[in-house]
Amino acid sequence: MNWLKPPSVSAVKEKLQKLPTPPKPKFPDEPPPGPTQPTFWKSPLRGPWMTSIIGSALLPLIIICAITGFLSHAAYNPALGDNSFFPAGGIGIDPYFFTWPTRPTFLYAFTQGSHIIAGCLAIPILFAKLWSVMPKLFEWPPLRSVAHMAERISLALLVGGALFVFFTGLLNIQVYYPWNFSFVPSHYYAAFVFLAALALHVSLKFPTIRKAYRDRGVVEPLRDDLEHTEPEPYDETTTTALEPSAPTISRRGLLFTVAGASAGIGLMMSGQVIGGPLRKIAFLAPRGRQPNSGPNGFQINKTASTAGIEPSKTGADWRLKLIGATKAELSREQLLAMPQHTYDLPIACVEGWSTTQSWTGVRLKDLADAAGRPGASEVLVESIQEFGSFNKATLSSGQIADDQSLLALKVNGVDLSLDHGFPARVIVPAIPGVHNTKWVRRMTFQEA
Numbered sequence: 326m327n328w329l330k331p332p333s334v335s336a337v338k339e340k341l342q343k344l345p346t347p348p349k350p351k352f353p354d355e356p357p358p359g360p361t362q363p364t365f366w367k368s369p370l371r372g373p374w375m376t377s378i379i380g381s382a383l384l385p386l387i388i389i390c391a392i393t394g395f396l397s398h399a400a401y402n403p404a405l406g407d408n409s410f411f412p413a414g415g416i417g418i419d420p421y422f423f424t425w426p427t428r429p430t431f432l433y434a435f436t437q438g439s440h441i442i443a444g445c446l447a448i449p450i451l452f453a454k455l456w457s458v459m460p461k462l463f464e465w466p467p468l469r470s471v472a473h474m475a476e477r478i479s480l481a482l483l484v485g486g487a488l489f490v491f492f493t494g495l496l497n498i499q500v501y502y503p504w505n506f507s508f509v510p511s512h513y514y515a516a517f518v519f520l521a522a523l524a525l526h527v528s529l530k531f532p533t534i535r536k537a538y539r540d541r542g543v544v545e546p547l548r549d550d551l552e553h554t555e556p557e558p559y560d561e562t563t564t565t566a567l568e569p570s571a572p573t574i575s576r577r578g579l580l581f582t583v584a585g586a587s588a589g590i591g592l593m594m595s596g597q598v599i600g601g602p603l604r605k606i607a608f609l610a611p612r613g614r615q616p617n618s619g620p621n622g623f624q625i626n627k628t629a630s631t632a633g634i635e636p637s638k639t640g641a642d643w644r645l646k647l648i649g650a651t652k653a654e655l656s657r658e659q660l661l662a663m664p665q666h667t668y669d670l671p672i673a674c675v676e677g678w679s680t681t682q683s684w685t686g687v688r689l690k691d692l693a694d695a696a697g698r699p700g701a702s703e704v705l706v707e708s709i710q711e712f713g714s715f716n717k718a719t720l721s722s723g724q725i726a727d728d729q730s731l732l733a734l735k736v737n738g739v740d741l742s743l744d745h746g747f748p749a750r751v752i753v754p755a756i757p758g759v760h761n762t763k764w765v766r767r768m769t770f771q772e773a
């Protein structure tokens with residue numbers, strides 16, 4: 326045989342024709358009893374209009390979540406130092422071409438707050454969307470052709486992706502991880518799968534949506550009260566009911582209930598972001614995260630004991646090691662003797678909460694000067710915390726150069742508590758909270 330000469334197309338075709346055809350999956354013509362029966366689904370409210378209007382409410386929220394989610398990833402500056410969550414750079418999906426700015430100072434509180442509020446607003450609407458298309462999930466026969474199989478796979482990715490992304494996000498807000506995979510890469514990559522499946526879904530459904538709005542109008546069905554609520558005409562290719570029951574709620578009744586649930590959850594979540602007395606109504610926020618009192622009495626995700634910080638390492642022997650063109654070791658007293666600056670800055674957490682406090686400390690750029698690296702290109706900040714995530718972070722040149730970027734020694738006029746990072750912690754405007762490294766032990770500045 327001549328291995329170098331490829332076989333002709335006709336020879337390949339001939340060979341393929343001779344291959345035995347794979348058996349088609351056989352399903353009985355009659356659907357089994359239960360949800361696969363077209364008469365099983367009785368709601369007179371289901372149909373393309375209902376699904377289109379719920380989908381149209383869901384789409385903008387998903388777009389906000391997608392934009393702010395990718396912005397959050399950019400805020401972690403994955404291109405710098407060890408900031409990437411992904412071992413060996415992951416699969417290289419880091420399409421960021423800008424450095425995260427330090428102004429406005431509430432930038433990350435705003436983008437991440439919007440992310441979790443939009444995500445929580447979307448959850449009741451997502452349930453309503455799934456309810457509206459439920460009959461389609463039990464379609465019979467489950468597989469009709471190769472094209473149908475491809476469509477079903479894309480729907481499995483859409484529904485599975487949506488449930489995975491929303492529920493891992495919701496549990497992350499609770500700082501609760503009942504799984505043994507890493508949240509960030511899973512949530513991030515699942516978002517790509519979900520968004521790709523959604524883009525395909527919306528483009529495939531676009532003609533159905535257009536027809537539904539053309540036939541029935543966008544808001545006209547909302548005018549009908551219960552008495553005038555009629556089922557959409559039956560069409561076996563849609564979610565309309567073959568034998569609809571009499572309505573027990575009008576379309577507007579159903580939609581206002583969903584909108585009410587969504588607005589209620591959104592309002593409660595905004596307490597997480599805005600803080601103050603509103604935080605008390607943040608129903609979905611994690612509880613008991615304020616172990617300190619007095620001027621240090623504000624949110625904490627990681628306490629000193631959970632981070633394994635031994636008090637002996639933060640006592641009088643503690644020194645801040647500065648590494649650059651020169652090396653220096655500074656005690657807390659020496660740091661306090663340097664020019665001190667005070668700014669009101671938020672800590673904005675990836676879980677969505679934020680809180681603004683008054684921080685006092687030494688400017689990072691003064692520490693860069695002390696390390697012999699004025700205008701440093703980046704700094705690696707390392708914590709006393711030996712194990713676990715976020716015990717170090719790399720900050721960019723812009724973040725070092727900002728006047729308000731501090732190595733904080735005090736908060737609200739008193740020494741930092743151990744839980745808030747005593748003897749010294751970083752606080753930089755507009756960055757994700759976890760990059761404000763606590764219990765700092767070493768800072769390595771890179772050449773400008």
Ligand code: HEM
Pocket residue numbers: 372373374376377379380381383384451454458461462480483484487523526527530533534562563564565
């Ligand atoms: C999380 C996002 C979404 C999920 C999980 C989802 C899920 C589904 C599923 C499983 C179906 C049934 C399969 C089918 O009819 O082929 C469906 C149908 C449909 N979806 Fe979505 N969808 C989502 C977003 C959207 C959005 C944003 C829109 C509109 C802007 C939309 C509009 C529609 C329409 C018009 C139908 C057909 C309804 C009918 O035939 O009666 N979907 N969706």
